[in-house]
Each structure stands twice: as C-alpha cells, then as structure tokens.
Amino acid sequence: MIKITFPDGSVKEYKSGISSLEIAELISTKLAKEVYAATVNGEVWDLTRPITKDVTLKLHKWEEEAAKHAFWHSSAHLMAGALELLYPGIKFGIGPAIEMGFYYDVDPGDGKVITEADLKAIEDKMKELAEKNLLYTRKDVSKKEALEIFTKKGDEYKTELISDLEDGTISLYTQGDFTDLCRGPHLPSTEPIKAIKLTSVAGAYWRGDEKRKMLTRIYGITFPKQKMLDEYLIFLEQAKIRDHRRIGKELELFTFSPKVGMGLPLWLPKGSDVRQKLIDFLTVILRKRGYKIVTTPHIGNVNLYKTSGHYEKYGKDSFQPMSTPQEGEQFMLKPMNCPHHCEIYNATPHSYKELPLRMAEFGTVYRYEQSGELHGLTRVRSFTQDDAHHFCRPDQLMEEFKSIIDLILYIYKMLNFNDFTAQISLRDPNNKQKYIGSDENWERAQKEIIKAAAEKNLVTTVVEGEAAFYGPKLDFMVKDAIGRKWQLGTIQVDYNLPERFDLTYNGSDNKKHRPLMIHRTIFGSLERFVAVLIENTTGKFPLWLAPEKAVLLPISEKFNDYAGNVLEILNNSDICTLIDDRSEKIGKKIRDNELKRIPYLLIIGEKEVESGTVAVRKQGEGDKGSMKIDEFVSFIHAEINKEITL
C-alpha cells in the first residue's frame, strides 16, 4: 500500500501502481471526467501513469493551467496525427501548448504548401480521430532507440532534438498510429477533445533561427465543449473591436500613408491633441521632480554613433547615413537620444554636488524596423520617446533607480493603468559576446536592479537574454486587445556610455570620477502609449485627455442661437466643445455623438433656453439632469482636477 497526501492535507492509502485517474474515479466518477492532469510530488504527470510510492497528489481540472496545458499539448499531437495521414512524408518540428491553444511546426516537404484553406480538412480529420477515442500511451526509451526510430522515419528535426537530450530522460507518446518524441504529460485519451478550431498558419524558423529553414506553423485551439469554443471565438471577434488601429481610424486620431512611408504615423488633429496633453501632463510632473528638459536635433553626425557603439551594433540595419556637400561628412537620423544627452552633459563641468542630474526630452527618433514588424502605433519607424537620462554617482544608483520605479508607478496609477507586469531583463549568460561592457559591471548592475525591484515590492519575472546590449533593464509590459505583449516603461542601467563619452564629475577629493547613467522612459513612446490607452478605453479617454469634452445638441434649429452662445462660453472656459446643429432628430444626434465617444452631450431645448441651462447627458451613462452654464463649467473643471490629482 502507498500513502497519497491530498492538497487539503488528508492522507489516504491505495494499492501501489494505482494511477491518478483511478484515484479520481474512487473519489467520484464525475471528478474523473473533469480532471486532465495531476501533479505528483510537484511534477505534472499523465493521469494514467502508475504511482508506486508515497506521494503528494493534486488533480487538475480545466480551470488550471496544468490541465489546459495537457489538453492542448495532446491536441497538438492529435493534429500531428491528422497531418501525417493527410500529408504522407510530412516532418515534424516542435508542437507545444501555448497560453491559448497550441501549435505545431511542420515541414510538409519540398514544394508542398499548407495554407489556411487546408485547415478545415485537417480539422475534420482531427475530429474523426478524436472520436475514435485513441489512448495516449507513454514509453520511456533510450537515446539510441529514439534516434533509430526517427532516423528510420526520416525526421531530421526530431533526431536533432533527440541528440540534444540526455539519455535516460527520453519518452515517446503514441496515440493511434502516431508516435511523437515528447516529455508529456498528456490526456488519457482523445475522448475529451470535443471542439476543435485551427486558427491560422504562419511561417516559423526552425529553432527560432532566421538562418535556418522556415517551417509551417499551424495554430489551433481545442475545448472539451463546443460552447467554450464558441465563446472563445466571440471573444476574439470582440477584441478586434478594441484594436487601436480600427478605433484610431474611426475616431480620426492618426493615419498612415504609403506615400509618406510605412511605419511613419501621421497624427490627425484629435490624436495630436491627446498626445500633446500627455506631454504637457508629464512635463509638469518632471519639473516637480527635478528634471531638466532639453531639446536635441533629429540628426547627428555619424561619428556620434560610432562613439556610442550604436553604429557598430545597428548601423547596417538603420536608415543609412546621409551625405552632405562636404566630402566625407555623414549624418544619421537620430535612432536614440542618449548620445546627444551625453554631449549635453559634457558641455559643462560637473561637481559631485549637482548629481544626480536628470535630463529629459520628448525626443523623436527614427529606427528602420523590419517591414514585417510594423504594427499600427505600437511598432513604428518614427516615434517620440518620453526619454530621460539620470547621470549619477555610483552610490546614488539604488536610490535613483527606486525613485524612477516610484515615478512610473505613480504615473500609471494616475492613468488607471493597473494591468501591467514588470520584467527584469538580464543578459544571456551563454552568449555574453552579444553585449558590451565588463563582466564585473554587468554582474553589479543586474544585482542592483533585482535588489531595487525587491525593495519596491515590485512583482517581477526575470528573463535572461532580454537585456539591451549595453546593460540590464527593468521593463513594464502590457498586453494589447488580443494578448500580445508590449513594452512601455523601461529603466536601464548603463555603465557603457559614460566610458565611451568620457563623462566625468569632480568628486569631493577634487579628482575626476565616472558617473553612471540610467536610461528611462515611462510611456515608452507616445505612439505606443496612446495605442495601449485606446485599447484599454476603447477610445473613451478619461475626460482630461479627451480631445473634445462636450457637444451641444439643440433639439431643433430654433435653439441654435442659444446653443451658439453656450458654445462660445464653454470654449472660452477651456472646455473644447462642438455643436451638432444638423436638422436631425435628437435621438439621432445622441447616437452619432455617443459613437464619437464625446464625454458629455448637452441637450438644448425650450426648457433650457428659458432657464439658462443645459441638459447634461454623460456618455455611456445617460441623463444627468440640468445645470446652469457656469455650473457645468465648474463641474467639468472639477471632474478634470479629480482625474489628474492623486
């Protein structure tokens, strides 16, 4: 007999060799139908794997990641099985479960192409196989055996994977006629896979290396119930409505023109207004926090970037240098502000007493992003960073770093931005030559970042290999409407540029010392930030940011004159107001202006003219009753103050 300890601490005895599934069945047959995987002594296992010693056991239902993971991973194998039948000779790369669903990278063979039009047939074959109730069976094999099997099959991708694995850790899973190299865990059988949708097909480089072959990646998702799939598909449809590219067009915030060039956003008046309000808002806070605001040109001599090291690193992939009538003279579009700021630092001598020096700029930069990477306002070739550089003494690093965390959290809170994650990005320890700077400085900077984040009680994830080439960083990430992650704020420690630009300050010992530099942005870029703001609010900006605060809706043309007077008063009171004096019915005017996301609709009819009021309707909320004009003015001012004061 063996002892099984459950999550609630209770212990029960079972005969050795029992599986988690059998235990679930003994508890209740209903439970057995709802579990998809089990954690045995902290390791996620197949439900059918026999347990032969005393263990702790947790059964996973659909709601838990481990269950979904097993479900989708099994679905990937099911898809592979279907593909093997439909495309004889097809070769397989990897096929994992992902956050929502799964994919499989495949090589259909020379000249063969799988497109979205083929997905339906694959889906149907998967359904056919799933209905056969195929069992997923696990087999541990030696490395030699595994290599033999896949060499015989001619699947060079699998053999490559196997050669990287350690002998003794290799397992195969089989369902029906399909066998795959896999660590597991899997469902007991294909039986629970009831609803299947293959969502898209895309190219993906083998092992993520752009120098290697591009495989075909097929994405899909499955559920135990059709209703769950339907709901998921509806969710995807609704997410499209929140897409900033769509709303930006609809509300006339920004546009792109192929004539101007891809990835070069054109801010329309309303979008420009929102953007400028963010700049003004941040400027006030920066000044209060001791930042000095500077302005630098949009181009710089190519030597500036040779000094900074950026030219060597990114030169070939940038907008190329432009020449001048002067022989040998070359300039580049500014891809970042830091080198310019270093030269501003160097323009005057500095004492240890004046550090930290905080230098900020809303600096527009130009980067030649690969054409396939461009995406609405979130990834563009010209954007304005809310950039700043903190020059400080080594002993000030921690305090300075923490104060920036505070600032970022303060701004996000003010903007009701709660849905972000913090990520500490370190260098890839196996690929150190990608980065510049000494080991010692890297180690030190990485430690300091981790410590600062911990002291600020920031919940972070640590990702190796995500650092900038000159230093580690702390990034603030958000997800867009369909779950893609974007970096907004970032704080980066840099020991490198101060060296390269020979930045110094006079210490109390009257000797020259080297300051260090912290790069930081809060919004990241105004473009990306506005994009995220649009998706978060579906275009219903907070009142203070809304480019138009109110619209006057006269019930008939008889009241247009009065409305015109009110319009003047409101606009003179710094409340940007429109008038809708079309000869339309009031219901129509309300509908149209609600769709334009204007925060306040002011209805004007006979009653209002007589009493000198407006009937206030708040967008999305309906009628709020009448107010005198001056009352409305102070009301709006008060509402705005409430929003931007913490």
Place this chain on the structure above:
RNA sequence: GCCGAUGUAGCUCAGUUGGUCAGAGCAGCUGAUUUGUAAUCUGCAGGUCGGGGGUUCGAAUCCCUUCAUCGGCUCCA
C-alpha cells in the same frame, strides 16, 4: 527581411464557374421635416475594382510583378 493571406466608393462589405457585376448600407451633398435622450424621409453624387504588365474576342474575376495591409517568425538601441 521570411512564410501565408488580403487589397472593390471616405468607412464596412456584396460581387456565383472570366460575358449589362461595377453594387448595398453608413458617411457626404440636396430638399422636405423642427423634432426631448442611441438611427425621419426624398433625391443626388462617389470607384481606372491598390499600381504596372500579361493571357483572352472579353478581366474586379486567371497569370506575373510591384506597393500596402493583416496573422505569425525573426528583430526590437
């Protein structure tokens, strides 16, 4: 940059196998109406069917090419 898909009026989209297939709704402009909290009615105007080339008696429809967009991959100072 790579793989796949898409591109029809300002916007959202119809357009069956190449042959009155250049359409609809919304927006715009007209005129009527003068309206009390999410769509009043009438009429009109709008497109070299992304650009270029080709196949054909005939191309929005088929082929090539180019530009742009979308979904991924790679990249992201």
